[in-house]
Amino acid sequence: MLEPATLSVTKGGCRSMKGALVTGAGVRIGRALAMALAADGFFVFVHHKDSAAGARETVAAIRKAGGKAAAVKADLASVKQTEALIGKCRAPGVALTCLVNSASLFKLDRAPTATAADFDLHMAINLRAPLLLAQALARQLPAGETGLIVNVLDQKLFNLNPDFLTYTLSKVGLQGLTTLLAQSFAPRLRVAGIAPGLTLRSGSQTDARFAEQHAANPLGVGVTTDDLVRALRFIVATPSYTGDTLIVDSGEHLTGRPRDIAFDKKKKK
Numbered sequence: 001m002l003e004p005a006t007l008s009v010t011k012g013g014c015r016s017m018k019g020a021l022v023t024g025a026g027v028r029i030g031r032a033l034a035m036a037l038a039a040d041g042f043f044v045f046v047h048h049k050d051s052a053a054g055a056r057e058t059v060a061a062i063r064k065a066g067g068k069a070a071a072v073k074a075d076l077a078s079v080k081q082t083e084a085l086i087g088k089c090r091a092p093g094v095a096l097t098c099l100v101n102s103a104s105l106f107k108l109d110r111a112p113t114a115t116a117a118d119f120d121l122h123m124a125i126n127l128r129a130p131l132l133l134a135q136a137l138a139r140q141l142p143a144g145e146t147g148l149i150v151n152v153l154d155q156k157l158f159n160l161n162p163d164f165l166t167y168t169l170s171k172v173g174l175q176g177l178t179t180l181l182a183q184s185f186a187p188r189l190r191v192a193g194i195a196p197g198l199t200l201r202s203g204s205q206t207d208a209r210f211a212e213q214h215a216a217n218p219l220g221v222g223v224t225t226d227d228l229v230r231a232l233r234f235i236v237a238t239p240s241y242t243g244d245t246l247i248v249d250s251g252e253h254l255t256g257r258p259r260d261i262a263f264d265k266k267k268k269k
Contacts, residue, residue: 024103026054038067126170163260182243197249218251
């Protein structure tokens with residue numbers, strides 16, 4: 001856990017609790033990251049779009065564990081709602097200093113059949129929204145404070161394959177944006193990325209197939225949300241870390257898969 005001194009900020013001559021906005025925090029990886037930040041003393045704003053029930057569960061779990069949180073709703077495909085989201089992250093005695101971009105659209109398409117609509121939607125949610133949120137966070141950051149943005153990427157960026165084409169393109173863009181924002185907003189903001197490997201079962205994966213694929217990497221050990229939490233905590237606690245990405249995938253990006261792991265037929269030897 002972080003030292004208490006790192007979890008408050010001077011704003012208007014008063015000490016305020018540091019706040020963090022985690023997008024897509026009602027479910028899956030976003031929930032795990034939100035829970036960790038709350039456990040470390042942040043007031044967490046739990047963003048959701050359609051998963052209101054999940055967001056309520058995340059908030060309830062944080063409060064039950066002794067933390068502080070509130071749910072905020074926004075459609076990240078909407079410019080207007082995205083631009084307004086940071087302004088909705090308000091609570092008495094809380095100063096928003098941290099943004100974790102975890103929300104992501106992940107839809108299967110490939111080059112021969114990818115549509116303009118899918119392209120635009122992936123770019124809006126996965127790339128444009130993090131930019132707009134970064135701009136808004138920087139505008140309201142308390143004077144003299146250094147903020148932090150963490151973008152959740154994907155090990156696919158370091159092991160490209162043609163599946164999930166527009167999703168992958170949006171994450172390639174987000175990786176570039178991570179570097180550009182770190183350059184543009186220094187020293188007011190640090191910006192870093194976390195690139196997970198296969199972490200949670202999704203889509204049509206059976207439990208057996210997930211277990212097989214989860215360990216199909218050089219270390220033979222599947223990535224867990226605890227691994228991603230450790231990566232986030234390292235970034236939060238390391239003031240000199242910015243402009244780079246932690247790959248947390250048990251070496252999956254070293255395998256040179258020609259297909260996404262959801263379709264790769266290779267089995268662990």
